[in-house]
Amino acid sequence: ETGVTQTPRHLVMGMTNKKSLKCEQHLGHNAMYWYKQSAKKPLELMFVYNFKEQTENNSVPSRFSPECPNSSHLFLHLHTLQPEDSALYLCASSKGLGTGELFFGEGSRLTVL
Amino acid sequence: SQQGEEDPQALSIQEGENATMNCSYKTSINNLQWYRQNSGRGLVHLILIRSNEREKHSGRLRVTLDTSKKSSSLLITASRAADTASYFCATDSSSFQGGSEKLVFGKGTKLTVNP
Numbered sequence: 001e002t003g004v005t006q007t008p009r010h011l012v013m014g015m016t017n018k019k020s021l022k023c024e025q026h027l028g029h030n031a032m033y034w035y036k037q038s039a040k041k042p043l044e045l046m047f048v049y050n051f052k053e054q055t056e057n058n059s060v061p062s063r064f065s066p067e068c069p070n071s072s073h074l075f076l077h078l079h080t081l082q083p084e085d086s087a088l089y090l091c092a093s094s095k096g097l098g099t100g101e102l103f104f105g106e107g108s109r110l111t112v113l
Numbered sequence: 114s115q116q117g118e119e120d121p122q123a124l125s126i127q128e129g130e131n132a133t134m135n136c137s138y139k140t141s142i143n144n145l146q147w148y149r150q151n152s153g154r155g156l157v158h159l160i161l162i163r164s165n166e167r168e169k170h171s172g173r174l175r176v177t178l179d180t181s182k183k184s185s186s187l188l189i190t191a192s193r194a195a196d197t198a199s200y201f202c203a204t205d206s207s208s209f210q211g212g213s214e215k216l217v218f219g220k221g222t223k224l225t226v227n228p
Contacts, residue, residue: 002155043156043201043218056215090155100144100205102216104155 003027006091006105013081014113021076021108023091029103030096032074034066037088037107049074050097081112117145117202117219125225132189134222136202137182143205145178146216147187150199159187159200192226199223 004025013019025032034046048056049068063085065077074091088109092102120135136145144163148156162169162178162185169176175188189196199221206215 002157004155006155040220042220043203045215045217048215088153092156098143098205100161101146101158102148102156104148104157106155107153109153 002103002105004091004093004103004105006089006108008108009106010109010111012111012113013078015081015083017081018077018079020078021089021091021110023074023076023105025072025074025091025093025103025105027093027103029093030071031094031099032068032071033092033094033102034074034076035090035092035104037090038086043090046076048097055097078110081110083112086110086112117204117217119200119202119219119222121222122220123223123225125227126192127227128192128194130192130226132192132196132224132226134187134200134224136185136187136219138185138202138204139183140204140206142180145176145185146203146205147174147176147185148201148203148218150201150221152198156201189224192224194226194228196226197224 007022031050036044045058046060047066052068067075088107090107091105117136117138146161147159150156160171160176173190178185201218201221203216203218
């Protein structure tokens, strides 16, 4: 138990569906992150939020839409995805930006049919 | 863009043996971190070593950092079957590049410890 909870753990969706991934951290951290992990590729940073303000968008396609209503919650809204978007999506948090250690959730395994 | 690159990509050893994994990177760093990931799960932080440190220990883990060679190694001593996992190095260059925190991960080393 890392203090970062992701739901759902598994998601299967069609290319025309709209779904959302949710992340909640109980650590009192101020920074939250979305990473994408595909087979045989390094972890890719997608978005960074600090005090619920987006500080990094790593050229992510607009079919991925993040939302950070407060420092404890982070969402990733998904629409019109492609099969190549199938991956493990990992949420992480840290005390602040540049403070070192990231705490990861267990991930949401997404399959796009 | 990928910064850290682990070597070897896969490592298989017997229980009780030591496991050494290496990480090379390209640009100046603020710190380097090692993470572990069990299959299909999230990453767990193991150890952080700052650019002005050369060696750090945590339990059965020993990490070294050579900034002149831009490389780091992770040694797991007296390995156990439960150490079977993928191990990733991640570099933080944020103090050099400016902007926000940006940990860049390598592809990882898949370690198998056979009982």
